[in-house]
Amino acid sequence: MLIVACIKQVPDTTQVQIDPVTNTLVREGIPFIVNPYDTHALEEALRLKDRFGCRVAAISMGPPNAEGTLRKALALGVDFAILLSDRVFGGADTLATSNVLSAAISKLHTEIDEVGLVLCGKQTIDGDTAQVGPGIATRLAYQQLTLVDNVEDIDLSAKRIRVRRKLEGRHEIVEAPLPAMLTVVRELNRPRYPTVPMRLTAVNAKVEVWNNQVLMLDEQSIGLKGSPTWVSKIFSPERAKGEILGDGFADPEGTANMLIEKLLDKDMLTV
Amino acid sequence: MSQQAALFTPLLVASVVFFSWSLYRRLSLVGLGKPESGKIDFASSIKHMLVYAIGQRRVLRQPFGFNHFIFFWACIFLIFVNVEFMLEGIFPAISLAGLPAPIYFSICLVSDILSSLAALAVVIAVIRRVFFPPYPQARTLEAFFLLAVIGVHMLAYLGICATEIALGEESAAAYMPVASQLAGFMGGMTANGLASLHTFFWWTHAIALMIFLNLLIPYSKHLHVFTAIANCFLRREDKPSIQPLEEFVAGNVFGTGQVDRFSRKDLFDSFACTKCGRCQMVCPAGNTGKQLNPRAVINDIKVNLLKNGPLLKQGHKAVMPLIGDTGEGSVPEEALWDCTTCGACMEACPVFIKQMPKMLLMRRHLVEEEAKFPEELLNLFENMESRSNPWGIAPSERTKWCSQLSVNPFEQGVTEYLLFVGCAGSFDSRNKHVTVALATLLDNAGISWGILGKEEKCCGDSLRRLGNEFVFDRLARENVALFKEKGVKKIITQCPHCFSTLKNDYRQYGLEVEVVHHSELLRDLVQSGRIKLQHQATELGQTVFHDSCYLGRHNDVYEAPRALIASATGAIPAEMERSRENAFCCGAGGGRMWLEETEGERINHNRVKEALTKNPDTICVSCPYCMTMFEDGLKDVKAEGVRIRDVAEVLAEAVLH
Structure with a gap:
């Protein structure tokens, strides 16, 4: 069985600023990182590999320099690394992106091994749509299990999976037949760190590049042409000024309690 | 050949052969390590040996170090006397008494005083180890047995001298105040009784000597009588102790996860340790109830080398992990993470063992080869x-x-x-x-x-x-x-x-x-x-x-x-x-x-x-x-x-x- 982890190279958003004139992201000189949620998807795929001995493919759609992201996946132990890169893929929205990724997963399914599981991060930190994973599940008619924070049980022979979903204020345990697409949250696991020998091997390992001559998708369904969604404007919202509550000097205990209540109220603290 | 010589000669020859073989067998394991880079500066090496080994400078930093100073000098001096003893045992004609009188009398005087002081030092050391041990785990059978043999050896030497004086056979009696005093107690004994007593002391002394050669020096921490001196000689003044570079090319191995990945000097360090515990007494981790104990780390390396070394030498696999919770001979992972690299252990060691850098080499193995480290990292x-x-x-x-x-x-x-x-x-x-x-x-x-x-x-x-x-x-x-x-x-x-x-x-x-x-x-x-x-x-x-x-x-x-x-x-x-x-x-x-x-x-x-x-x-x-x-x-x-x-x-x- 093959497990596919979808990963994306994203700009390190803590270092991204928005150009106030053009309202676009200033990307120059900003280092790229692997989308943090995707690192958990990758980790879960590698854990299943360690447990069941299945193989793992990491796929990523992006410009040629996204190869670095796939090398990191190779250093962590994936068996195949495939970069989906072509000018015609560029400018894609979530629909067009999921078309390309689905086509690649189908190709892996026919050419390498039966795909049992596709793992994605719950969303990317640059686009924040959380739509690509579900889009893939829809295109491929896989079961769709989003916001997974724990894989409760997986039975490869019976082709069933049971997972826990992290919802607001509660958990939900759901079961589904394989193949399935999971989007995962950070609580799922703790990503591993690459060993030096693996890093050095990854430097010369093969990253396959698939362009549209390989996938042969209709140009109307990919890239800018295949994208019904257009970004008309990006801007930093005006932030309402915070208010100062209580008096930490006069009443430290009461003020601290007020803070705790506010945090509880906003679900930023659990008791 | 006298009866005594007939018995002693083969024993001594066998002892010397066994001693050499034991030393070779153990110390040759050091060769499994990686060669050290850099040259030895002969002049400063000699200086270090004189100041720190012969002069015992770091040993004397602690008040109790004076006791060791007595042992050390008694040991150095009595080497001459013991060589004479061994030779005289085989060829009774060879005797220091043949030397010019002033030299012979001086040797007798110094030996008499030093062996008495050493015997006293043994008593003090035993009392200290029982009532005020340097560290809680210091009351070992090894330590007490070692002290006992030193004590017996000193007393037997004094006994031999005393009986010789009582028999009137010792020309230097006037220069042996302690032995003369003991001879005074033997006044009432017959010549035959004295001769038997002499034989008793003589053989006690001979057996103690053979225990040193065949057991204590090669197989206990007493090996330090050689290795500690050599370690002072081999000291490198590379302060601060920085870690060696690694070459990041595929196929290389990183860090030290097996004992033969240490350098030769690292392995030799483990043989130089006397378990004095100075490193453990100054270690911030050891002092605050953590797992790390630098003395134990050095001991683990030695035990691991003795266990795995002979196997590795023959091309077999190691059987004892260098890092793990499997007991003596393996360094617990947690202990390695306890080190603050403050360097206090190295500063305290009287014989320049470098504890801290070894731990960092093992950390490298954990991080680089196994990606195993506390999750906060x-x-x-x-x-x-x-x-x-x-x-x-x-x-x-x-x-x-x-x-x-x-x-x-x-x-x-x-x-x-x-x-x-x-x-x-x-x-x-x-x-x-x-x-x-x-x-x-x-x-x-x-x-x-x-x-x-x-x-x-x-x-x-x-x-x-x-x-x-x-x-x-x-x-x-x-x-x-x-x-x-x-x-x-x-x-x-x-x-x-x-x-x-x-x-x-x-x-x-x-x-x-x-x-x-x-x-x-x-x-x-x-x-x-x-x-x-x-x-x-x-x-x-x-x-x-x-x-x-x-x-x-x-x-x-x-x-x-x-x-x-x-x-x-x-x-x-x-x-x-x-x-x-x-x-x-x-x-x-x-x-x-x-x-x-x-x-x-x-x-x-x-x-x-x-x-x-x-x-x-x-x-x-x-x-x-x-x-x-x-x-x-x-x-x-x-x-x-x-x-x-x-x-x-x-x-x-x-x-x-």
């Missing part, structure tokens, strides 16, 4: 890789500390010094005050200086000490390339970790620049009058100075911060019990800054409590990590009336306020 490692600082703050924020000041970028030909601000000085809110104080003082002195701003990257100290050599190597290369590109010739650091890394570790990358810690530069500026004091900062009250390990013990900078405090406040800072080369770590070195401390007492609490015994108003530090540890420690022990100041802040009080 994952964030640190990733932050270092993606944002070149431990907190993962955006590099663009490196200059936020000087938003209220006008600070120049470093530019070749325009600015003289590079102020390498360091991560703590750039990002940590408390330490940013120190950076501002330092910057203001430099301007006050008219120093021309600049910064790298967001181009500055972490020096990588924590990474290297934590065993992540791969990422350290990358950061070091990038920093060195940047320094070279910018034409940096002089660097000021306010962090002893940056200081030591730039000054010592980066030399391995070909960086030869002047690196100065701010305490040294400020001291010079005050002394040369370029910084003028406005008043004496008496408002700081009673001060006490805490030595940073990386400034003091690792780089021998002890005076500059003290002189600075003294000139700024007009009073010499108080000293803690453990200060200068014996200073106790704050607990944050060796990457421990980024690790939780859950076991035992917190190291910073231990140190803060020690500082508080001096009733200070201000505790002075010279390191951002010490600053954090003391700030936290004072809050924890609820001594919030006491201030912590960096030496730059102390000076700023006297100059700017």
